[in-house]
Amino acid sequence: MDLLIKGGTVVTAESTFKADVAVTNGKISAIGSNLKADKNTEVVDAKGKLVLPGAIDGHTHLAMPFGGTISTDDYYDGTKSAACGGTTTVFDFILQQKGEPMLDAIKRRDALAAPDAAVDYSFHIGVSDVTTPELLDSMEDAVKFGIPSFKVFMVYDFGVDDGSFYQVLQKAAKIGALVGVHAENRDVNNVLIAQYLAEGKTDAWWHYMSKNESVEGEADVRAINLAKMAGTSLYIVHLANKQGMEAVRAARDEGYPIFAETCPQYLYFTSEVYKRERARDFVCSPPMKNKESQDAIWAGIKSGDIATVATDHCPFTQAEKDWGITKPDGTPGNFTTIPNGCAGIENMYPYMLSEANKGRITFNKAVELCATNPSKLFGLDYCKGALRVGLDADIVLYDPKKNFTITNAAMHGATDHTIWEGAKLKGYPVATYCRGKLVFKDGEFLGKRGEGKLIKCKPIKLKTPEL
Ligand code: URP
Numbered sequence: 001m002d003l004l005i006k007g008g009t010v011v012t013a014e015s016t017f018k019a020d021v022a023v024t025n026g027k028i029s030a031i032g033s034n035l036k037a038d039k040n041t042e043v044v045d046a047k048g049k050l051v052l053p054g055a056i057d058g059h060t061h062l063a064m065p066f067g068g069t070i071s072t073d074d075y076y077d078g079t080k081s082a083a084c085g086g087t088t089t090v091f092d093f094i095l096q097q098k099g100e101p102m103l104d105a106i107k108r109r110d111a112l113a114a115p116d117a118a119v120d121y122s123f124h125i126g127v128s129d130v131t132t133p134e135l136l137d138s139m140e141d142a143v144k145f146g147i148p149s150f151k152v153f154m155v156y157d158f159g160v161d162d163g164s165f166y167q168v169l170q171k172a173a174k175i176g177a178l179v180g181v182h183a184e185n186r187d188v189n190n191v192l193i194a195q196y197l198a199e200g201k202t203d204a205w206w207h208y209m210s211k212n213e214s215v216e217g218e219a220d221v222r223a224i225n226l227a228k229m230a231g232t233s234l235y236i237v238h239l240a241n242k243q244g245m246e247a248v249r250a251a252r253d254e255g256y257p258i259f260a261e262t263c264p265q266y267l268y269f270t271s272e273v274y275k276r277e278r279a280r281d282f283v284c285s286p287p288m289k290n291k292e293s294q295d296a297i298w299a300g301i302k303s304g305d306i307a308t309v310a311t312d313h314c315p316f317t318q319a320e321k322d323w324g325i326t327k328p329d330g331t332p333g334n335f336t337t338i339p340n341g342c343a344g345i346e347n348m349y350p351y352m353l354s355e356a357n358k359g360r361i362t363f364n365k366a367v368e369l370c371a372t373n374p375s376k377l378f379g380l381d382y383c384k385g386a387l388r389v390g391l392d393a394d395i396v397l398y399d400p401k402k403n404f405t406i407t408n409a410a411m412h413g414a415t416d417h418t419i420w421e422g423a424k425l426k427g428y429p430v431a432t433y434c435r436g437k438l439v440f441k442d443g444e445f446l447g448k449r450g451e452g453k454l455i456k457c458k459p460i461k462l463k464t465p466e467l
């Protein structure tokens, strides 16, 4: 036995109990009362602490070329920051290039990730080109390799049309893959952008208005219908609106395997942020929505219709956000020239656990949303996402008494600001172990560049709304 975490309160998605946790060769080797250390075992006193599975962030964009630049955190900075917020596995998005077979896309991005990642990682593939049978068929190579999840964008210039989306869904049903979707109505978004700009409405508020509740909700409904038609499961990423939430609930009530992810920024902020002085820092897609939508998403968490919480971490510098005022070439900018995305990779688990500590949800629910459900959905519950003998020893020690105010200075990524500045959390992670190795302790990153490994996922076959 290498490590013995003694006297803590173990929290899983299902239960809470006092127990010791033993780790041998990077795996959980025993969970029980009064476990005895060997001669060389390191013993950690966890009295008064919660012992949790490390979080799995199912949605990040590290070093991603986007919005005329590259997101600020590379695979090192992003995974280092993740570790310091109790996240031990991140799923990053590969953007397939036009004409690129899926396996080539995986290899291209893994060449960047492998030398740098400080915690374990895996990928989803953002599909941009399935216009030939060979490209569509190459999805199966990705599944066989261990990357069985794909994302389709209904917006952006690299997004696909409904025909390609439908083909991806059909293919996924045959090969054991899960399709995620960024659902926003591109055509309506473009019409509204043109109208607002023609009227001289250029600030970040109009980003929200051009991607308002209905622009997202309509696309959610359409995406669910396409999945039903193709007879396959669907995972709606970063869900932020009430209409979409209701459509997800209705489909699930009918027995369809429809799953939804939301993000802490939609649970904490509303569209009011687009009235702030630096509203451009909050520009992300989908934008934050009104209070009614926020309440609906919280209700979805409580009812079980939100399956996961992930960050959509995609930071840019304030200088880049300022392109909404003046573009890099010196000409006037507007809300469409602000790179979309915000930092959040270090804040997800602390925020959700703090909400549990404040009594809004249970700790078990926070674990389910941030660790156990992502592992089940993405095909890695054979090794991660829970505290069980035989699984990777990805473990977080959480001090429910340690209060924490988020500041950018206290974060560990490369970003120069955080939309979470000043947010007050009740309780905070004090230690993170990745496969039994201490990577974070008391505010300090202790891991190493390149120590994270690529986790291969099993094929995904979701036939019902239950996980
Ligand atoms: O604003 C965001 N979310 N940027 C990242 C790309 C995406 O749509 O997920």
Ligand code: ZN
Pocket (backbone or CB within 6 Å): 182, 237, 238, 285, 286
């Ligand atoms: Zn997206």
Ligand code: ZN
Pocket (backbone or CB within 6 Å): 059, 060, 061, 312, 314
């Ligand atoms: Zn995203």
